[in-house]
Amino acid sequence: MNQSNQMVQEFIMVGFPGIQDRASKNVLLGVLLVVYLCIALGNLLIMVAFLTDPTMHTPMYILIFSLAFLDVMSSTVTLPKLLAVLGSDSGVISITACFIQMFLYGILKASEVFLLGLMAYDRYLAICKPLHYFTITNNILVWKLITCCWAFAFIIVGTPMTLTIRLPFCGPNKLVHFFCEHSAVMKLSCGYDIIAVYAGSTVSLGVMATPLFYILYSYVRILKSVFTIETSPRRLKALSTCSSHLLVIFLFYLVGAGVVITSSVPGSSADVRLMAALLHNVTPPLVNPIIYCLNTKEMKARFVKLIKTKSLFSYRH
Numbered sequence: 001m002n003q004s005n006q007m008v009q010e011f012i013m014v015g016f017p018g019i020q021d022r023a024s025k026n027v028l029l030g031v032l033l034v035v036y037l038c039i040a041l042g043n044l045l046i047m048v049a050f051l052t053d054p055t056m057h058t059p060m061y062i063l064i065f066s067l068a069f070l071d072v073m074s075s076t077v078t079l080p081k082l083l084a085v086l087g088s089d090s091g092v093i094s095i096t097a098c099f100i101q102m103f104l105y106g107i108l109k110a111s112e113v114f115l116l117g118l119m120a121y122d123r124y125l126a127i128c129k130p131l132h133y134f135t136i137t138n139n140i141l142v143w144k145l146i147t148c149c150w151a152f153a154f155i156i157v158g159t160p161m162t163l164t165i166r167l168p169f170c171g172p173n174k175l176v177h178f179f180c181e182h183s184a185v186m187k188l189s190c191g192y193d194i195i196a197v198y199a200g201s202t203v204s205l206g207v208m209a210t211p212l213f214y215i216l217y218s219y220v221r222i223l224k225s226v227f228t229i230e231t232s233p234r235r236l237k238a239l240s241t242c243s244s245h246l247l248v249i250f251l252f253y254l255v256g257a258g259v260v261i262t263s264s265v266p267g268s269s270a271d272v273r274l275m276a277a278l279l280h281n282v283t284p285p286l287v288n289p290i291i292y293c294l295n296t297k298e299m300k301a302r303f304v305k306l307i308k309t310k311s312l313f314s315y316r317h
Contacts, residue, residue, distance in 0.1 A: 008169040011098055011188065013091030014176045015082065018271040029086040035282050036079045042289030043068040049302040056298060059142040060126070063119045064292055064299070066146050067248070070115065071285035074108040077101055078179040078281055085178065095169060098180040103161050105179065110153035110207045116249055117211035118145055120218040123242040128225040156207065164189075176270055178278065208256060215249060244295040248288055255280040 019028060046068040050056050081101070085091040093101075122142075125133050164182065167189040177184040182204075219242070226239055255276075262268050262276040292299050 008095060008171055008173045008188070010092050010094045011173050011175040011180070011185075013081070013085050013093055013178065013180075014174055015085045015091060015178050016271050016274055017176060018269070025086045029083060032079060032086070032282075033083060035286060036075060036083070039075045039079075039282065039285045040072055043072040043285060045303060045306065046289055046292065046299070047072075049299060049306060052306075053302050056302065057139060059122055059137050059139060061298075062139060062142045062146070063115065063122055064296075067112065067115055067119070067288065070108055070112045071288055074105060074112065075282065075285045077104045077108065082178040091175075093175075093180070098175075098185065099161070099165055102164075102180040102182055102185060103157065106157035106161070106182070107150070107153045110157050111149050112252075113207050113211045114149035114152060115146065116245075116252065117214050118142075118149060119245050120215040120249075123245055124218045124222055126241055127222050153207075176274075178274060179281075181277065208253075212253065219246070240295070244291050247291045247295070248284070251287055251291075252284045255283050 016028075019025060047065055050061055050065040050068075078101070081093065122137065125136055129136065160182065164186065167186075169188055170190040172188060175184055175188065222242060258276045259273075259280050262273045293303055294300065
């Protein structure tokens with residue numbers, strides 16, 4: 001397979017190069033399994049709360065529901081394979097499965113960034129144009145905009161993917177990563193293509209930066225509007241309506257910045273870079289349900305009701 005005249009049919013996912021002994025793998029496996037279960041449980045609770053409570057079928061909660069769906073899906077695309085790699089001595093993944101994982105992860109992350117921008121627009125309308133909020137936006141419009149986020153993500157992620165897929169892979173086939181990340185896969189190609197490299201980098205930078213500029217612009221407008229409010233209680237109420245979203249954005253871009261910094265620092269080890277990428281993969285999906293539960297009164301009340309209903313059901317049976 002590593003012969004230069006033989007095309008690679010599968011990659012061997014190394015995972016963390018510095019964590020190869022069985023004891024360390026078992027510890028990391030146990031921690032990540034618990035983390036994944038918490039991610040799935042927390043985000044599924046948000047989704048169930050939304051689906052079972054018609055009073056939550058409003059633009060804001062539609063966006064929260066969509067974020068929870070993206071979080072659980074992006075974690076499911078990467079973590080189960082990492083758990084399989086840690087649990088066995090083989091990290092084999094077919095090249096087709098690798099490209100599918102890369103494509104799905106890219107679409108989900110790009111959709112999440114665009115969704116954060118859409119959530120900023122929703123908060124802008126709620127605070128800066130409260131009297132016209134439900135005349136400007138409605139549930140159907142929000143669903144259409146979410147669909148546009150997915151469609152736009154599909155288009156811009158698909159462009160570098162088409163360039164990557166056509167590259168030859170003839171060895172080596174050891175993928176030093178815990179999932180099929182674009183730049184890591186590109187390094188294994190024996191037909192280096194500068195266009196594909198720059199396309200992937202440009203898309204990643206554009207996807208992260210463009211919504212961020214819009215989010216910052218929206219919150220500048222929001223803060224200007226908030227500080228024109230004369231009474232402190234109304235000002236605090238206005239700020240509280242966007243506090244959850246601000247925390248989610250801060251967390252997402254903070255761990256994202258960690259990935260960029262560790263990748264840019266000369267001499268940083270592969271394990272440090274991969275740990276930063278892992279934190280970017282699991283931290284927002286793990287913490288977002290906690291943020292919305294603690295900062296959103298309706299969501300907290302619905303969570304409590306669901307838990308009580310489950311407890312009562314278990315008692316009766």
